[in-house]
Amino acid sequence: MPDVQLLPKWVMVRYLMLWKEFEDRKFDSADAWEVLRKLPKPDNRKTVALFLSELRKAGWLQVEFDPDDTRRRIYKLRPYENMFDIVINEKMRGKRQ
Numbered sequence: 001m002p003d004v005q006l007l008p009k010w011v012m013v014r015y016l017m018l019w020k021e022f023e024d025r026k027f028d029s030a031d032a033w034e035v036l037r038k039l040p041k042p043d044n045r046k047t048v049a050l051f052l053s054e055l056r057k058a059g060w061l062q063v064e065f066d067p068d069d070t071r072r073r074i075y076k077l078r079p080y081e082n083m084f085d086i087v088i089n090e091k092m093r094g095k096r097q
Contacts, residue, residue, distance in 0.1 A: 007055070010051075014036055014043075014051050018032060021035045022077060023080075027074070029075075036051070052075065059078065061075055061078065062078065
């Protein structure tokens, strides 16, 4: 797994919503938007794009191009189970510094 970072709360909430819906299945931005519209204050498409970008930069999202349409991106979440190890390791690293 590449270097993975802790997620801000607003990203974590959305990550968990997507994980509940897709787990390790592939999805696109329209699928993500459909799920995130269910938030108490629904996300617009621009916010979903920002969220996906933040998730990718933090290492929690795999991105590939659709072979039929290279403008379209296909996403897959990194496993939720690994998050606990990463959080603990990050906290321990912080204590040592």
